[in-house]
Amino acid sequence: MIEQSIRLQQLEDGVFQELALEKRRIVASGRDVIDLSVGSPDLPPSPHVMEALAQGVTDPNAYGYAITGLAEFNEAVAQFYKRYHVNLDPGTEVLQLMGSQDGLSHLALSLINPGETVLLPDPGYPIYEASVRLAGGIPYPLPINEDTLHPNFSLIPDDVLQSARLMILNYPSNPTAGVATRSMFEEVVRVAQTYDIFVIHDFAYSEMVYDGLEAVSLLSIPGAKDIAVEFNSLSKTFNMAGCRVGYLVGNKAVIGHLRKLKSHIDYGIFLPIQHAAITALTTDHDFAGQRQIYTARRDALCDALTSYGWEVRKPAATMFVWAKTPNNRPSHAFAMELLREAGVAVTPGAAFGPRGEGHVRMALVTDAANLRAAAERIGQHLAAKVLG
Numbered sequence: 001m002i003e004q005s006i007r008l009q010q011l012e013d014g015v016f017q018e019l020a021l022e023k024r025r026i027v028a029s030g031r032d033v034i035d036l037s038v039g040s041p042d043l044p045p046s047p048h049v050m051e052a053l054a055q056g057v058t059d060p061n062a063y064g065y066a067i068t069g070l071a072e073f074n075e076a077v078a079q080f081y082k083r084y085h086v087n088l089d090p091g092t093e094v095l096q097l098m099g100s101q102d103g104l105s106h107l108a109l110s111l112i113n114p115g116e117t118v119l120l121p122d123p124g125y126p127i128y129e130a131s132v133r134l135a136g137g138i139p140y141p142l143p144i145n146e147d148t149l150h151p152n153f154s155l156i157p158d159d160v161l162q163s164a165r166l167m168i169l170n171y172p173s174n175p176t177a178g179v180a181t182r183s184m185f186e187e188v189v190r191v192a193q194t195y196d197i198f199v200i201h202d203f204a205y206s207e208m209v210y211d212g213l214e215a216v217s218l219l220s221i222p223g224a225k226d227i228a229v230e231f232n233s234l235s236k237t238f239n240m241a242g243c244r245v246g247y248l249v250g251n252k253a254v255i256g257h258l259r260k261l262k263s264h265i266d267y268g269i270f271l272p273i274q275h276a277a278i279t280a281l282t283t284d285h286d287f288a289g290q291r292q293i294y295t296a297r298r299d300a301l302c303d304a305l306t307s308y309g310w311e312v313r314k315p316a317a318t319m320f321v322w323a324k325t326p327n328n329r330p331s332h333a334f335a336m337e338l339l340r341e342a343g344v345a346v347t348p349g350a351a352f353g354p355r356g357e358g359h360v361r362m363a364l365v366t367d368a369a370n371l372r373a374a375a376e377r378i379g380q381h382l383a384a385k386v387l388g
């Protein structure tokens with residue numbers, strides 16, 4: 001039997017698969033599970049976007065290889081990005097991706113040589129570390145301040161900053177729900193310039209900010225385009241996660257490197273999806289209504305959990321509640337216990353890196369009534385087994 005490669009051996013089997021298998025077993029035994037483990041939006045795309053997709057699939061000419069993104073898609077992204085106070089050249093500063101995951105998993109391969117250091121958020125979205133390891137790079141955890149949820153560069157030894165070639169950031173953050181400020185990003189740009197570190201910013205939750213906040217694009221900071229690229233996606237912003245369409249914007253040279261790698265990997269996105277994405281980017285979407293829905297869900301879950309004696313911080317952004325486990329319970333054991341005994345699936349914080357331990361992540365992917373029901377199940381479990 002052929003063995004998996006040494007590179008692949010560095011990656012652990014995903015915890016999401018373990019949760020999904022256990023959930024399937026529980027459901028097969030006749031019990032139901034409220035699943036808050038995966039950040040897949042349950043809200044639909046706008047009706048006119050679904051209509052564009054439906055029309056597209058009836059065009060017999062739409063079924064060939066797309067090869068590259070349509071020029072109109074790049075123009076639509078450039079137009080959309082003006083809302084973040086960023087001007088983009090559609091020809092050279094935008095690259096279409098099969099979801100931002102496509103780019104996040106391949107960019108390190110196009111930039112990093114074996115043995116080179118990459119600064120990563122810990123806790124952070126798992127593909128960052130996996131992609132660095134697959135490229136042979138060495139991940140170095142960025143210390144994140146527990147209150148501000150911003151990186152603390154002063155805690156990184158100077159020799160690490162001197163040797164680091166790349167830094168990956170994600171604001172608004174999965175899983176911590178941290179939100180960047182302009183001054184935080186100004187410091188990032190200064191550090192990047194001083195130490196010659198290229199910055200990859202994942203902006204997938206750019207429209208999921210609440211309480212009157214606005215998300216800041218790293219590219220809106222003067223000088224950022226010289227040292228950074230930014231990922232974004234239609235998955236969360238337009239509820240199109242299953243369509244697999246996203247994009248990379250910013251530094252031309254780096255966009256060119258990823259374009260070159262991708263030209264060897266894929267033949268582009270199904271054209272009707274590209275047309276639906278263009279429709280989404282260029283027509284009105286009810287962002288205010290969407291924010292209201294997520295705020296109401298957040299309040300329903302956090303207020304109910306707090307009323308049952310588990311105080312959780314209300315996130316100012318994203319679709320995630322990032323909570324310290326009660327009585328410091330180990331995150332994996334606590335998550336499995338909630339799944340098996342309370343019928344609620346949450347993600348153990350350790351899945352996001354060593355500093356995620358002691359936390360769980362709950363996704364606001366169902367309506368407020370269901371979230372209250374989940375909190376009630378958790379509350380009963382806590383009263384019986386944990387807090388009582």
Ligand SMILES: Cc1ncc(COP(=O)(O)O)c(C=O)c1O
Nearest residue numbers: 099100101125174204233235246
């Ligand atoms: C922070 C972050 N980045 C990227 C992604 C991947 O999104 P996409 O659907 O664009 O591949 C996700 C998905 O959950 C995410 O949470």
